[in-house]
Amino acid sequence: xxxxxxxxxxxxxxxxxxxxxxxxxxxxxxxxxxxxxxxxxxxxxxxxxxxxxxxxxxxxxxxxxxxxxxxxxxxxxxxxxxxxxxxxxxxxxxxxxxxxxxxxxxxxxxxxxxxxxxxxxxxxxxxxxxxxxxxxxxxxxxxxxxxxxxxxxxxxxxxxxxxxxxxxxxxxxxxxxxxxxxxxxxxxxxxxxxxxxxxxxxxxxxxxxxxxxxxxxxxxxxxxxxxxxxxxxxxxxxxxxxxxxxxxxxxxxxxxxxxxxxxxxxxxxxxxxxxxxxxxxxxxxxxxxxxxxxxxxxxxxxxxxxxxxxxxxxxxxxxxxxxxxxxxxxxxxxxxxxxxxxxxxxxxxxxxxxxxxxxxxxxxxxxxxxxxxxxxxxxxxxxxxxxxxxxxxxxxxxxxxxxxxxxxxxxxxxxxxxxxxxxxxxxxxxxxxxxxxxxxxxxxxxxxxxxxxxxxxxxxxxxxxxxxxxxxxxxxxxxxxxxxxxxxxxxxxxxxxxxxxxxxxxxxxxxxxxxxxxxxxxxxxxxxxxxxxxx
Ligand code: GLN
Numbered sequence: 001x002x003x004x005x006x007x008x009x010x011x012x013x014x015x016x017x018x019x020x021x022x023x024x025x026x027x028x029x030x031x032x033x034x035x036x037x038x039x040x041x042x043x044x045x046x047x048x049x050x051x052x053x054x055x056x057x058x059x060x061x062x063x064x065x066x067x068x069x070x071x072x073x074x075x076x077x078x079x080x081x082x083x084x085x086x087x088x089x090x091x092x093x094x095x096x097x098x099x100x101x102x103x104x105x106x107x108x109x110x111x112x113x114x115x116x117x118x119x120x121x122x123x124x125x126x127x128x129x130x131x132x133x134x135x136x137x138x139x140x141x142x143x144x145x146x147x148x149x150x151x152x153x154x155x156x157x158x159x160x161x162x163x164x165x166x167x168x169x170x171x172x173x174x175x176x177x178x179x180x181x182x183x184x185x186x187x188x189x190x191x192x193x194x195x196x197x198x199x200x201x202x203x204x205x206x207x208x209x210x211x212x213x214x215x216x217x218x219x220x221x222x223x224x225x226x227x228x229x230x231x232x233x234x235x236x237x238x239x240x241x242x243x244x245x246x247x248x249x250x251x252x253x254x255x256x257x258x259x260x261x262x263x264x265x266x267x268x269x270x271x272x273x274x275x276x277x278x279x280x281x282x283x284x285x286x287x288x289x290x291x292x293x294x295x296x297x298x299x300x301x302x303x304x305x306x307x308x309x310x311x312x313x314x315x316x317x318x319x320x321x322x323x324x325x326x327x328x329x330x331x332x333x334x335x336x337x338x339x340x341x342x343x344x345x346x347x348x349x350x351x352x353x354x355x356x357x358x359x360x361x362x363x364x365x366x367x368x369x370x371x372x373x374x375x376x377x378x379x380x381x382x383x384x385x386x387x388x389x390x391x392x393x394x395x396x397x398x399x400x401x402x403x404x405x406x407x408x409x410x411x412x413x414x415x416x417x418x419x420x421x422x423x424x425x426x427x428x429x430x431x432x433x434x435x436x437x438x439x440x441x442x443x444x445x446x447x448x449x450x451x452x453x454x455x456x457x458x459x460x461x462x463x464x465x466x467x468x469x470x471x472x473x474x475x476x477x478x479x480x481x482x483x484x485x486x487x488x489x490x491x492x493x494x495x496x497x498x499x500x501x502x503x504x505x506x507x508x509x510x511x512x513x514x515x516x517x518x519x520x521x522x523x524x525x526x527x528x529x530x531x532x533x534x535x
Contacts (some may be wrong), residue, residue: 001028001129001134001135001136001137001169002135002137002166002168002169002170002265002267003125003129003136003137003139003160003161003168003169004023004137004138004139004169004170004171004172004265004305005139005141005157005169005170005171005172006019006020006023006139006140006141006171006173006174006236006260007141007145007154007162007173007174007198007203007205008143008144008145008169008173008174008194009143009144009145009173009174009175009176009191009194009197009198010144010176010194011144011176011177011191011237011305012144012334014174014175014176014211014212015067015174015238015248016070016076016140016174017068017069017070017073018077018142018245018248019132019172019174019209019238019252020036020070020073020074020138020140021070021073021074021076021077021078022248022249023138023251023252023258023261024036024074024078024080024138025078025249025277026078026249026252026257026258026271027135027136027258027259027261027262027269028079029259029271029272029274029277030076030262030269030270031138031269031270031271031272032135032267032269032270033080033133033134033135033136034134034136034137034138035080035082035086035128035129035132035134035136035137035138035374035522036071036074036078036080036082036086036137036138036139036140037082037085037087037088037124037125037128037137037138037139037140038067038068038070038071038086038087038088038089038139038140038142038150039087039088039089039121039124039140039141040087040089040090040138041089041090041112041141041142041143041147041149041152041153041364042089042090042091042141042142042148042149043088043089043090043091043094043149044089044091044278045091045092046065046066046067046087046091046092046094047066047067047068047279048066050088050397051231051303051305052082052299052305053071053305055068056069056302056303056305056307057069057072057304057305057307057309058307058309058359058460059071059072059307059308060433060434060458060459060460060507060510060512061083061084061086061314061434062081062083062434062456063083063084063435063436064084064089064433064434064435064458064459065083065084065086065434066433066435066460067082067084067087068087068142068452069304069308070140071087071509071530072088072307072308072311073118074179075510075513076087076308076311076512076513076514077249077354078323080132080134082129084517085119085124085127085128085131086128088121089122089246089392090149090152091152091475092121092390093117093120093121093152093237094117096120097111097116097117098481100139100416104394109146111150112456113152113155113384113386113526114155117152117156118155118159119156121153121156121157122156122159122160122163123154124157125137125139125157125160125429127454129496134522135267136265138419139143139157141153141154141157142332142531144525145194145198146174146194146197147203147441148221149236150202152495154198154201155202155224156202157171157200157203157331158203158501159368161203166279167265167266167369168265168492170206170261170264170265171198171203171204171205171206171266172205172206172208172209172261173189173195173198173205173207173208173209174195174208174209174211174238175191175195175208175209175210175211175360176190176191176210176211176212176231177190177210177211177212177216177220177224177263177336177353178273179190179191179212179213179214180303182424183321184272186212186216186217186220188220188223188224188227191210191224191228192224192227192228193206193275194228195208195227195228195230196301199229203228203364205228205230205407206230206231206234206264206515207234207236207260207261207264207369208228208234208235208236208259209222209228209236209238209252209257210224210236210237210238210241211237211238212239212240213239213240214239215237215239215294215441216235216237218380221235221237222530223252223398227332229297230306233256233260234260234347235262235358236252237251238251238255239251239324242279243284243285244281244284244285244314246277246280246281247281247283248516249277250274250277250278252282253271253274258271259271260331263390266345276515276531277515280318280514280515281511283318283321284314284317284318284514286320286496287322287323287325288320288321288363289320289321289322289529289533290322290323290325290532291317291320291322291323291324291325291348291528291529291532292325292327292345292346292348292530292532293313293324293325293326293327293346293347293348293349293350293475294327294329294342294343294348294349294350294366295310295326295327295328295329295335295350295352296311296329296331296343296349296350296351296352296362296363296366297328297329297330297331297352297354297359298330298332298354298356298358298359298450299329299354299363300330300331301488303321306397306414306509306511308354308507308510308512309352309380310326311325311509311512311514312508312517312518312521313350313521313525314514314520315509315512315513315515315516315517315521316518316521316524317525318485318514318517318523318527318530319522320515320522320525320526321462322529324525328473329342329343329344329366330359331358331359331360331361331362331363331366332359333362334362334363334365334366335359335361335362338365339365339368339369342368343369343370343375346532347375347376347528347529347531348375348376348378348500348525348527348528348532348533349366349367349369349370349375349376349377349378350377350379350380350383350522350524351363351367351377351378351379351380351382351383351386351387352367352380352381352382352383352509353380353381353382353383353460353461353507354381354382355382355405357406360386360406361529363382363388364386364393366378366386367383367386367390367391368390368394370501371387371391371394371490371495371498371501374499374531375499375531376500376501376524376527376528376531377497377498377501377502378500378503378520378521378524379498379503379504380503380504380508380509381385381460381504381505381506381507382461383503384465384492384493384503384504384505385403385405385415385463385465385505385533387501387503388414388465388473388478388493388494388503389401389414389415390471391400391402391476391477391478391495392412392414393470393474395470395476395478396472396473396476397475398411398412398414398469398472399411399412400412401413401414402414403416403417403460403463404416404417404463405413405463408517412469412506414465414466414469415463415464415465415466416463416464416466416494417462417463417464418464422484430462431460431461431462432459432460432464433459433460434459435456435457435458436456436457436459436483436484436491436506437454437455437456437484437485437486437492438454438455438482438483438492438506439453439454439482439483439484439485440453440454440455440481440482440492441454441479441480441481441482441483444479444481444482444483444492444494445481445494445502446481446482446494446498446502446520446521447451447481449519449520449522449523450475450519451511451519455482457491457504457506457507457508457511458506458507458511459505459506459507460507461505463490464490464505465489465490465493465505467488467493468489470490475492477495477496478491478493478495478496479493479494479495479496480492480532481493481494481502489505490505491505491506492504493505499527499531500523500524500527500528502520502523502524505524508516508520508521509521
């Protein structure tokens with residue numbers, strides 16, 4: 001088994017996760033199986049309790065772990081199926097160690113960062129390797145070299161590489177090589193200092209991925225090689241991509257990155273052509289059609305808050321030969337200016353997941369506008385709950401209908417907590433989480449799109465469609481298109497008298513790949529294109 005450790009230098013947001021994911025794509029293209037993991041130095045046990053402002057999207061795995069959004073890149077770029085093992089935080093490490101200490105497992109010893117914390121981290125690497133059975137384990141260390149909290153992780157991977165033996169592990173450092181406009185020069189000093197810092201800890205990176213907006217040139221490469229003690233052919237340039245992140249694997253392949261990795265790890269695995277991937281990139285870059293999708297949310301100004309959602313829309317665009325222009329609509333602006341002013345002219349309207357009261361009425365106005373004007377509507381999680389509330393209020397005449405999340409005293413709790421959820425205390429990891437089976441209803445649009453009776457999708461929510469209102473809503477024109485049979489929970493609804501109005505309680509955006517768009521997203525974009533072209 002081979003291990004690759006990816007660290008980051010100089011600044012955050014360098015695209016370390018994308019680089020790791022792209023390496024996964026390239027190694028799979030050589031017939032190798034991979035798994036990827038993210039080790040995050042912060043003290044939260046998982047990002048599930050963090051605000052999107054702090055952390056961006058929370059990505060959910062099949063087994064219901066709330067994880068870092070980089071795991072989304074890993075799953076989209078490779079065939080690896082990830083689990084709660086694949087995202088380790090300092091919070092998890094310390095929680096476990098303190099539990100052991102209280103139990104008396106350390107038999108009177110002083111509990112220390114070395115060896116106890118580092119052993120715990122090394123143990124996780126081994127567990128990932130064994131459980132995945134992958135040929136190559138790629139581990140990305142979160143944060144930037146020089147951060148205090150990252151040190152135990154770096155010490156652990158140093159020890160791990162030593163124990164794995166030469167030729168079995170590889171250190172890749174992703175760093176920034178800035179271009180200083182006023183001087184007209186590319187600067188290598190930050191990279192030199194970052195690598196020096198790594199060497200201080202005892203880690204010698206063998207490959208440098210240099211993130212740059214300008215082509216590096218021979219001289220700069222030589223300089224980096226010399227001062228960082230890295231072979232010249234191992235100074236890899238990674239320029240900002242021109243169009244799409246799916247170009248990254250192709251750019252890195254052109255730099256012979258995967259060939260180099262195989263050489264360092266003594267892997268004999270010849271590369272195949274990447275025709276399918278190239279074609280997909282081509283479709284993303286040069287689409288024939290164009291469609292505008294309004295995403296109505298509360299974190300619309302943040303790039304990362306709806307990461308998987310935006311990627312899913314792009315994948316579905318590629319599948320429909322269309323460029324998807326995402327129009328980010330702040331729900332509170334709809335409340336202020338009205339739906340017509342903010343949403344007219346859009347091909348489709350999407351209300352994604354969310355928590356808390358702010359902007360709720362604006363989202364309800366968006367659902368009403370889409371229903372009445374027959375604009376394709378796609379509701380995800382909160383977006384389904386919103387659609388149910390809107391339909392109950394304006395079609396069934398249930399005045400004041402709401403979710404109990406937003407109005408505990410509502411006369412018509414059409415969305416509410418299940419009885420056995422009411423006793424749950426604490427917010428961390430206590431939602432309905434992870435993959436669950438869903439049975440689709442024959443004759444629905446949804447069933448036709450999936451082309452199958454049984455599906456499995458991932459969840460992350462507390463509140464549910466209230467079955468006490470099911471008959472009334474169904475009679476008025478809302479079909480239940482999918483159910484979690486075991487507990488008779490409504491997972492999917494669609495409207496009968498509408499060209500495309502589908503909403504789901506789960507998160508389909510966690511199960512889509514650039515080359516294999518999710519059926520619901522594909523159908524939504526197709527319907528939105530038709531609408532856009534006919535409006
Ligand atoms: N806030 C809602 C719930 O907890 C929806 C959650 C979501 O959209 N992910 O049920």
